[in-house]
Amino acid sequence: MFKLYIDWISQPSRACKTAFDILHLKYETIPLWIQYGQHKTEEITKLNPLQQLPILVDSDGFTIVESHAIIKYIINSRNIQTTLYPSDHQLRAKIDQYLDYHHGNTRKCFTYYYNILIAPKLGIKTGDDILKLEQVVNQNLSYIQNYYLKDKDYLFGNNVTIADISACSEIMQLNTIKFDFDKHPKLLNWMLRVMEIQEMKDSHQVIMKIIRKQNPNCIFLNI
Amino acid sequence: MPLVLYYFPLSQPSRAVWGLLLLGKVEFTPKVIDIMKGENTTEEYTKLIPTQAVPAITDDDFAIFESHTILKYIVRTHNLHQFYPQDSKQQALVDAYLDWHHTGTRNITLFLRDFIWGPIFFKRPAPENKDQRLKELEYYLSFIEKIFLGEGKFQFIQNQPTLSIADLSLINELVGLFSMNYDFNQHPILKKYVEHLFSIPEIRETNKDYFGLLGHMKQEEYNDFIKQYL
Numbered sequence: 001m002f003k004l005y006i007d008w009i010s011q012p013s014r015a016c017k018t019a020f021d022i023l024h025l026k027y028e029t030i031p032l033w034i035q036y037g038q039h040k041t042e043e044i045t046k047l048n049p050l051q052q053l054p055i056l057v058d059s060d061g062f063t064i065v066e067s068h069a070i071i072k073y074i075i076n077s078r079n080i081q082t083t084l085y086p087s088d089h090q091l092r093a094k095i096d097q098y099l100d101y102h103h104g105n106t107r108k109c110f111t112y113y114y115n116i117l118i119a120p121k122l123g124i125k126t127g128d129d130i131l132k133l134e135q136v137v138n139q140n141l142s143y144i145q146n147y148y149l150k151d152k153d154y155l156f157g158n159n160v161t162i163a164d165i166s167a168c169s170e171i172m173q174l175n176t177i178k179f180d181f182d183k184h185p186k187l188l189n190w191m192l193r194v195m196e197i198q199e200m201k202d203s204h205q206v207i208m209k210i211i212r213k214q215n216p217n218c219i220f221l222n223i
Numbered sequence: 224m225p226l227v228l229y230y231f232p233l234s235q236p237s238r239a240v241w242g243l244l245l246l247g248k249v250e251f252t253p254k255v256i257d258i259m260k261g262e263n264t265t266e267e268y269t270k271l272i273p274t275q276a277v278p279a280i281t282d283d284d285f286a287i288f289e290s291h292t293i294l295k296y297i298v299r300t301h302n303l304h305q306f307y308p309q310d311s312k313q314q315a316l317v318d319a320y321l322d323w324h325h326t327g328t329r330n331i332t333l334f335l336r337d338f339i340w341g342p343i344f345f346k347r348p349a350p351e352n353k354d355q356r357l358k359e360l361e362y363y364l365s366f367i368e369k370i371f372l373g374e375g376k377f378q379f380i381q382n383q384p385t386l387s388i389a390d391l392s393l394i395n396e397l398v399g400l401f402s403m404n405y406d407f408n409q410h411p412i413l414k415k416y417v418e419h420l421f422s423i424p425e426i427r428e429t430n431k432d433y434f435g436l437l438g439h440m441k442q443e444e445y446n447d448f449i450k451q452y453l
Contacts, residue, residue: 066319066323068322069322104329143273
């Protein structure tokens, strides 16, 4: 049985947890709190010198980091056939294309959220241009809506894939800072659709608590 | 129909894909998309690749961008598994580097864009926090040496037995440091790695145009280590 070290507030952690739960895998979840420095202990640093979560440790001690690599590792090593990450070369390449794009683009949601909610609390001046970040986030969301999603139910084909799980987990963080999704109605509908999945709801319980406090009128509180 | 490669020789991810095509002896039609002239923003190119990203490939009607995805697609469809392990653990280790690359190694290009190429080529003023950004860059470079090159014990990233697509991605970013006349003596492990990878003819071939440009720029006298490549 493998171990998955996560932080419920970490978007890539939630993506891994959700994917593995949808696949009904048996594993041990070890929740940590980055805000209390639990990612910087000697134990975690030994597992991942990058001190980032999530981390997967397989039963033979094999350790892997980076959420997309973690999910693919489990699907590959257990030979899992799943619509979450189909084996067709071209479909897989399209999903990989989104997952690569995610790091430099969708992940700006994290930078924006960090600047609005976290850095001020910690008294940190990041030097980032917040207005510019907001513009970039909106551009990226438009792009996902208009290029990937278009009029489909999910980013790729008729089924939810690890691209939807990764993207939606990342973008959900924006609800803690009252982000206005009015410019992205199709995207919002897609998020609501993905959040209907029980495993997504379960992974987002802690985030929902934060949303309830920071953004009490958020539409996602009613799902 | 052979693959079509849309690339720009000054673009690091373009050189990674180009390098794999040469190393794998894959038949392809090269099409240069000059980003400096805005050739990636034409209606025709945007129709093909809506993000206007370079590199991209087309395989008949199938179009794909994002260099790491292209590299993996080429491996899978042309059976070039010597460049990307099929064993799930080894593959996961290579994937972990490739994912980390986007927010780690790629800071080299982001630094160069803001502090070197932006001001020189686009008359864009550099941000004010150069010292902080340089400090962050040093942190990432040390990380590559420590974690992905095993403190110098690994010949290739993640201790793979031969060159992988992870190395193609890293080496082309690393030589970006040449354009700021970087003193590689600060990072002897990276210095050794550059020397090792540049013993491979295809890597030298795909960097010819970039080194040609550096030779022309002559912003300052380059250090001896860099000069030998120009």
